[in-house]
Structure formats: structure tokens, C-alpha cells
Amino acid sequence: xxxxxxxxxxxxxxxxxxxxxxxxxxxxxxxxxxxxxxxxxxxxxxxxxxxxxxxxxxxxxxxxxxxxxxxxxxxxxxxxxxxxxxxxxxxxxxxxxxxxxxxxxxxxxxxxxxxxxxxxxxxxxxxxxxxxxxxxxxxxxxxxxxxxxxxxxxxxxxxxxxxxxxxxxxxxxxxxxxxxxxxxxxxxxxxxxxxxxxxxxxxxxxxxxxxxxxxxxxxxxxxxxxxxxxxxxxxxxxxxxxxxxxxxxxxxxxxxxxxxxxxxxxxxxxxxxxxxxxxxxxxxxxxxxxxxxxxxxxxxxxxxxxxxxxxxxxxxxxxxxxxxxxxxxxxxxxxxxxxxxxxxxxxxxxxxx
Numbered sequence: 001x002x003x004x005x006x007x008x009x010x011x012x013x014x015x016x017x018x019x020x021x022x023x024x025x026x027x028x029x030x031x032x033x034x035x036x037x038x039x040x041x042x043x044x045x046x047x048x049x050x051x052x053x054x055x056x057x058x059x060x061x062x063x064x065x066x067x068x069x070x071x072x073x074x075x076x077x078x079x080x081x082x083x084x085x086x087x088x089x090x091x092x093x094x095x096x097x098x099x100x101x102x103x104x105x106x107x108x109x110x111x112x113x114x115x116x117x118x119x120x121x122x123x124x125x126x127x128x129x130x131x132x133x134x135x136x137x138x139x140x141x142x143x144x145x146x147x148x149x150x151x152x153x154x155x156x157x158x159x160x161x162x163x164x165x166x167x168x169x170x171x172x173x174x175x176x177x178x179x180x181x182x183x184x185x186x187x188x189x190x191x192x193x194x195x196x197x198x199x200x201x202x203x204x205x206x207x208x209x210x211x212x213x214x215x216x217x218x219x220x221x222x223x224x225x226x227x228x229x230x231x232x233x234x235x236x237x238x239x240x241x242x243x244x245x246x247x248x249x250x251x252x253x254x255x256x257x258x259x260x261x262x263x264x265x266x267x268x269x270x271x272x273x274x275x276x277x278x279x280x281x282x283x284x285x286x287x288x289x290x291x292x293x294x295x296x297x298x299x300x301x302x303x304x305x306x307x308x309x310x311x312x313x314x315x316x317x318x319x320x321x322x323x324x325x326x327x328x329x330x331x332x333x334x335x336x337x338x339x340x341x342x343x344x345x346x347x348x349x350x351x352x353x
Contacts, residue, residue, distance in 0.1 A: 101131040106216070108226070112233050114313050119154045120180055123225030125234045126217040128205065134212035136352055141239035141316070142208070143218040143231050144201035145246040146194035151181025156229050159270065159312045166266030167307040178309055180227035185249040187326045196330045197245045198222065200323065203332065204245070204339040211343060212352075232313040241283055241349075242318035243342070244310055248325045255328040257297030258338070260284035261320040264305035272315045279317040283349050287321055290345025296338055297324075 108121040115121075127139070155177040158165045164174045171178040184193035198219060205215045216239040218224065218231040226234065235242035250256065262284060263277040281303075288302035299322075308320055323338050324330075347353065 102129050106238055108230055112237050114160055114233055117157055117160060118227055118230040119156055120225050120227040121230040126220040128209055128215045130209045130212045130214050136212045138350055139214040139216055139239040140208055141216045141235035141242040142201050142204055143244040144197040145244055146184035147219050147223055148181035149223045151227060152179050152183055154180045156180045156227060158309050165307045167264050169306045193247045196247060200245050200335050203335050204342060207339050207343050228309045229313055232310050236315040241316050242314055244320045246320055246322050248322040250325050252325055253327055255324050257299040258291050258323050259299040259302050259304055260288060261306035261308055262303040263311055264307050267307055267312060273312060276317055280319055283317040284319040286349035287342050287345035291341035293344055294337055294341030296341050
């Protein structure tokens with residue numbers, strides 16, 4: 001009898017321990033004083049997808065291996081400017097096809113055109129999908145200039161056909177290669193340009209989402225391991241346009257205002273520039289017009305022809321916009337004026353309300 005009771009008690013203990021172990025494997029919850037995060041990780045097999053946007057359609061090539069999508073659901077305390085997407089789902093993909101209201105990591109796909117020209121591409125872009133009935137199914141690529149650790153140590157070809165640059169800029173005319181991602185300069189108060197462009201991108205992102213635009217953030221943090229070519233290719237395959245945010249290092253002691261880098265004549269016949277340069281310039285003009293309407297200072301005519309790596313590899317309308325210089329104000333109020341102006345320009349360019 002005693003032996004039978006002992007065996008029953010041992011079995012009960014094993015059953016209880018196993019149940020606790022299985023229960024503890026299901027969910028990991030981390031609580032802090034500022035935010036609560038619940039992580040749920042699953043995997044699934046994905047099939048080749050078609051990605052359709054407002055201006056173009058891309059088809060992914062079937063893969064001979066099974067791909068996996070990792071999904072992480074988070075609920076966190078956000079600032080008022082991001083309150084419209086308080087609960088998001090983050091998943092890593094290369095298709096750009098995700099549900100409204102989600103936040104998705106877009107990984108670099110080495111089968112994309114010009115992918116072999118990129119050197120730094122282990123990072124991810126982040127795709128935010130707008131919510132509600134105002135969603136326009138238009139994706140704006142927002143590129144916070146600079147912000148790639150190690151980007152100044154490697155060089156990439158300025159043009160996909162490996163011809164030399166036709167104008168000067170951060171890289172001199174005649175050069176075949178340029179720094180993969182420059183570090184940028186510092187504003188006169190010591191703030192790095194990369195920090196200011198990131199803050200502009202964050203404010204711009206939230207205003208675009210509020211207006212129903214989806215947003216592809218090429219840099220969503222202080223560092224992203226994507227060079228300028230990789231960021232451009234990301235937009236080619238996941239966005240309807242590409243807007244790169246910069247601050248001009250002109251050395252002036254006053255803020256001269258905003259301008260965009262228009263497409264110079266010397267590369268207008270080069271592929272893929274030849275297919276989109278007119279739309280790129282039209283996008284730049286719309287942004288400058290919106291900025292001017294919202295009270296931002298504009299430099300001269302609002303444009304200057306510059307041969308940029310970004311422009312040379314772009315298959316969607318693409319511009320570099322300089323939103324001031326080292327003397328500019330960069331508090332959130334001042335940056336908000338710039339972002340509101342750019343939103344006006346985006347809505348005008350796509351003719352939407």
C-alpha cells in the first residue's frame with residue numbers, strides 16, 4: 001500500500017512540473033515603468049507574392065528554399081504623435097505586403113535589380129501601414145540621411161553603368177565611386193545632421209500616416225546597415241517614391257532655406273534615370289511649393305542640379321531635399337512646419353485630399 005501511494009505521488013509531481021514548464025514556454029512578458037511589451041513569435045512558410053502599389057507592380061521570383069516570416073506583436077506606450085498606431089505587428093519580409101495598421105521590417109532582397117551594387121545591406125527598412133478609411137494605398141519612402149555605422153569605410157559606384165559623375169557635390173565630378181554613406185556634418189549648436197534628419201523623418205512619418213499614406217522608413221533609428229544604394233533599391237521595390245532628407249553644409253551663418261537636387265542633364269538619358277527623371281523633378285517642385293505655402297524659406301529657385309547616387313539607381317520618383325543648413329532651428333515646432341509643408345506637397349503631387 002505504501003509503495004502504491006508513493007508511486008501515485010511521484011506521478012502527480014511529474015505531471016504538475018511538466019504542465020508548468022509548458023505554460024512558461026508560451027509567452028514572455030516584460031514590464032517596466034514606462035512600457036509593457038508582450039512578445040509572440042511564430043513562423044510560417046511564405047509563397048511568392050505580387051506587390052501592388054499606386055504607381056507600380058513588382059513580382060518576386062519564386063525561391064527554391066522555404067522562407068520564414070517572424071512576427072512580433074507589441075503594445076507599447078507611445079508619444080502623442082504616434083498614438084494612431086499604438087498597437088502594431090512587426091514582421092520581417094521582403095515583399096512589402098502587410099496588413100493595415102502594422103509595422104513591418106523589410107529585409108534586403110539580393111534578387112532585386114542593382115542589388116549587386118550595394119555593399120552594406122544587412123539592415124532592414126520599416127514599413128508602416130496607415131489605418132482607417134482615409135488610407136490611400138500610396139507608400140512614401142522616407143530616408144533620414146546618413147546614420148550608417150561604417151558607411152564611410154566603403155565605396156560604391158556612383159552610377160549603375162559605372163560611368164563617372166557628371167556634377168560635383170559631396171563627391172567631385174568625374175568620380176566613379178562615392179562613400180557608401182557619409183556621416184554628415186554638425187549643426188552650429190553641435191547636433192549631428194543625422195540626428196536632425198532622423199527627427200524630421202519621424203515627424204514626417206507620423207503626419208503622413210495621419211493623412212492616410214503608408215510610410216517606408218529607410219532609417220528608423222540612429223543606425224541602419226543600409227548604404228545609399230540599398231536604401232534606393234528598397235524604395236524601388238516597396239514604395240511609390242523616395243524622399244531623402246538632408247541639411248546642407250554650405251558654411252553660411254544664416255539659414256538660406258530649402259531646395260531639392262534636380263536631375264542634371266548629363267544623366268537624363270541613363271537607365272533607369274531616363275524613365276523617371278521628369279516625375280522626380282515634378283515631385284521636387286511639389287515639395288518646394290508645399291514648403292513655401294507653409295511659410296518655409298526657399299533657396300533661390302528651390303532647386304539645384306546635382307548628380308546623386310540615389311537618383312542614378314532610382315526606378316521610382318526620387319529626390320534629395322535640403323531642408324536648411326547648420327544655422328537652422330531644429331526644435332519640433334520648426335521641424336513640424338517643414339513636415340507640414342512637405343505633406344502639402346505630397347498631397348498635391350498625388351492629387352489626393
